[in-house]
Amino acid sequence: MDIPLVDLRLQHEEIAEEVKRGFDAVFERTAFVLGPAVEDFERAFAKYSDTRHCIGVGSGTDAIEMILRAEGIGPDDEVIVPANTFIATALAVTRVGATPVFVDCDADYYLIDVAKTKEAINKRTRGILAVDLYGQIAPFEKLEDLARGRGITVMEDAAQSHGARRNGCRAGGFGVAAAMSFYPGKNLGAYGDGGAVLCNDDAFDQRVRELRNWGGTVKYEHPVVGFNSRLDTLQAVVLRAKLDRLEDWNEQRREAAARYDELLAGASDVVLPKVAPGNEAVWHLYVVRVPERDRVLAQLHEQGIGAGIHYPTPCHLQGAYASMGLGEGSFPVAEKAAREILSLPLFPGITADQQEKVAEVLLRAI
Ligand SMILES: Cc1ncc(COP(=O)(O)O)c(C=O)c1O
Structure with missing residues (x-):
């Protein structure tokens, strides 16, 4: 294509030297899994997103699944999701054994329809997973109003909204936690798969840190059944360089x-x-x-x-x-x-x- 949908080469040219230096530092330290590069990015991205915690994970899809798991959502639970999203939003719900309940979007912004969300709520509803589609944040304050006092958790799929704001609050700061994707074409994209969970609660942060690392943060201790899904260390170098831009x-x-x-x-x-x-x-x-x-x-x-x-x-x-x-x-x-x-x-x-x-x-x- 003469004019591509997304031109990632331009971004790479800006950060190429910095990425090379960052990779060399990782090779020098031989800290290939997690390590200082991931911690540095997590700190910087949490600060940028105005959240207390950022946990780097293997993909945006895994980030959603870990949020659901950390919230204890599973079989017999229903989670409301928009019908017009990338399939990963719904798949993550299905993968934890819960049922995605689709609702329509509004005709102006393509964001989840609040009135339809209200109609879809029933006794089994445990979550509302709204998506910041195309780079603007879903109407979370209205969704929080629907959820309040009903045992329903609101969650943010922020895979498309790095840096967006709604009423002054940054993407990643809505609901109990937000899932970020660093798929290459995203506003903040890695050179392969990557994702993050953003949250403000210390205990939630700890649960996700366990989940991403085979269910434990202490070597050979596995209090829960987890994933092997950490943000790759070399991807953290790329993301740290891109974050500044x-x-x-x-x-x-x-x-x-x-x-x-x-x-x-x-x-x-x-x-x-x-x-x-x-x-x-x-x-x-x-x-x-x-x-x-x-x-x-x-x-x-x-x-x-x-x-x-x-x-x-x-x-x-x-x-x-x-x-x-x-x-x-x-x-x-x-x-x-x-x-x-x-x-x-x-x-x-x-x-x-x-x-x-x-x-x-x-x-x-x-
Ligand atoms: C809205 C939305 N949710 C979830 C994902 C899944 O992210 P990932 O590809 O990092 O698994 C994506 C992008 O791919 C997305 O656009």
Whole structure:
């Protein structure tokens, strides 16, 4: 693609020297699992996210699973999740033996619908796992209101919102704990898989530290059944170097989003993304809605523009959840969005020329 959806090369060029030095220090110390590089990143990322604790784990998916496990959520429990998210949100719930209960999203921001969430609550509901989709934070204060006094835990899937704020509070600080993903294309991305749990409670922190390390933090003592899922030490070096640039990179994303807003303003067939009141988005993705999306997308690809779809099939229509019997029509807002949405190339370092070209090809295709 002439203009990729995400260009990670630009980020690498900025940090290449620092990463080399950091890798050399790890090789020198031969501390290949956890060690000072992971601790240093955990400290810095907790500070950045305004949380008391950060626990580096193997992936965002594992981070969600560990939060659920640390909360004691398992078989017989229901956890409410949005139907329009990356499948990992729901899979983590299924993997702990609980049942994901899908709910629709709102039509403006694609975030979990609060009224539908309320309707889905019943005696078995143990959790609400909301997703900060595309880089803006879900309406947690309203979800907390629903959960209060009912034994329901609110949790944040912050895999797409590193650095975002809602009413002044940073992503990662909502609910009992937040899961972060450092999958390469994320706003803060590693050079492979990686993730983190962010939380404020000391006992919760300790439980997740045990879970990530075969169920114990003291060598050969395993009080619980855990995972082997620590943040890789070399990935921590990459993430530490990138973290220093995250504010700047998020600002570049905001500028690029504003430029698309201008370039596409007035095009009656294009529905532009909106930011919910109180939210400061970090534009993990810039998602528009267009008529005849598949034809438009094909035309963009033909012209060398790496647009994408996030996500073409809502969770309830995936084969993995076919046994739930939730067919087409179950969640009309999410399903309609899935047919119309289109993610345009957006990354730190995208140029005005590149964006003008994207807008021109898009408007011509429409
Ligand atoms: C919303 C959401 N949740 C969870 C994940 C899973 O993260 P990971 O790929 O690090 O397992 C991702 C990204 O991949 C995501 O976008």
